[in-house]
Structure formats: structure tokens, C-alpha cells
Amino acid sequence: MTTMKRMGWILASLLGTTVFLSGQAVASPGGGAQPTKSEYGVIFHIDRGDQATIKKTLNNVENMLHDPRFKGRTLHIELLANSKGFAVYAKNNGFEKKLRALQADGVELAQCSNTLRELHIDRRDLYSFIRIVPSGMGEITIREGEGWAYIHPSSPPSNQL
Numbered sequence: 189m190t191t192m193k194r195m196g197w198i199l200a201s202l203l204g205t206t207v208f209l210s211g212q213a214v215a216s217p218g219g220g221a222q223p224t225k226s227e228y229g230v231i232f233h234i235d236r237g238d239q240a241t242i243k244k245t246l247n248n249v250e251n252m253l254h255d256p257r258f259k260g261r262t263l264h265i266e267l268l269a270n271s272k273g274f275a276v277y278a279k280n281n282g283f284e285k286k287l288r289a290l291q292a293d294g295v296e297l298a299q300c301s302n303t304l305r306e307l308h309i310d311r312r313d314l315y316s317f318i319r320i321v322p323s324g325m326g327e328i329t330i331r332e333g334e335g336w337a338y339i340h341p342s343s344p345p346s347n348q349l
Contacts, residue, residue, distance in 0.1 A: 192335065225259050229264040229336035231328060236342060242279030243339045244285055245276070246257050263294075270300035270324030274307065277314040284315060293315060300324030 209265045230252060234245045249267055252258075267290070269276050276283060277299050291297055298321045304311060311320065332338055 190323060206334070208313060219294055220257070223261055225261070227262040228258065229265070229266075229334060231266045231268055231330065231331040231338055233324075233328060233335050233338065234267065234269050234273035234276055234338075235271040235324075237272035241273075242276045242281075242283060246273045246283065246290070248339065248341045249290055249295060250286075253290070253295070262294075262337070265294070265328075266296040266298055266336075268298045268300070268324055268327050270303045270319070272307075274299060274303055277318045279313055279315060285316065288317070298324075300327070 200219060232245060232249050235240065236242075245267070249265060252265060253263070267276070275281060277287070277297065287297060296319065297317065298319045301320050301322050303309070304314075304320070304323065328338060
């Protein structure tokens with residue numbers, strides 16, 4: 189390995205990135221930040237009910253589950269819906285199979301009770317396997333207090349695409 193390539197490799201390793209030298213990519217061995225703990229918790233928050241936001245959020249959860257950096261570590265994930273995000277859990281929305289698969293992978297699926305009351309949504313209109321929590325904001329507060337990461341994927345309004 190030439191000195192230039194060796195320096196590129198060291199730089200790539202330090203930056204966690206890919207460096208191009210003479211048309212050749214030199215990738216960092218770790219591929220980004222590396223976990224330092226044995227256990228992680230993350231709460232995904234969805235408060236919009238459009239198909240694009242639901243798909244993006246479910247894909248983000250799935251991607252987290254399959255991130256190879258967490259292999260051999262404990263990963264707790266919760267998907268919390270409130271406001272119009274309840275649509276992710278509405279029966280016949282086309283997402284039941286994916287939700288069941290996520291739940292089978294250990295993802296907790298939670299719906300804010302305040303939303304159901306305020307938007308006059310009958311619990312029976314949601315999939316029966318969804319857990320109801322008293323308050324979405326309370327759930328987020330508790331999880332963050334436990335050291336969980338908070339992720340709020342969103343999609344831009346359709347008029348801004």
C-alpha cells in the first residue's frame with residue numbers, strides 16, 4: 189500500500205467516511221459511529237397520518253432493527269402514535285403485516301389514549317395488538333428520562349416536494 193493510500197485509510201478510519209484516491213474508494217472499517225454500550229432504547233414518534241410519513245417511519249424502525257452495529261446488543265424500540273399518527277394503527281390501512289412483523293421483532297407499538305378521546309376514535313377501529321398509553325407526551329418523557337433516544341421522522345407537506 190502506498191503512503192498516500194495508507195494516509196487515506198487512516199483519514200477514512202478517523203472520519204468514519206469513504207475517501208476516494210485515484211478513483212479507488214477507501215472505506216472506513218467501522219462504517220460510521222460505533223456503539224459503546226450493551227443496551228440502547230429508542231422511541232419513534234409519529235404524529236402525522238399521511239401514507240408517506242407512515243411508510244418512512246416504519247422503514248426507519250425496520251432499518252434500526254437491521255443495523256449490523258447493534259448485533260449482539262440489546263435494542264429496545266417503541267413506536268408511539270399520537271395526533272393524526274393514529275392512522276398507522278387504523279385497521280385496513282395496509283400496514284398490518286408490517287406492524288405485526290415489527291412487533292414480532294420486539295418493537296413495542298403504542299397509541300396515545302388522549303388522541304383517541306380528543307379525535308373521537310373508537311379503540312375498536314385500531315388493530316387489537318396495539319398498546320394504549322395514557323399520554324403520548326408522558327410516554328416520550330418517561331422514555332427520555334430512561335435515557336432513550338427520541339426520533340421523529342417526518343415527511344414534507346406535499347406542496348413542498
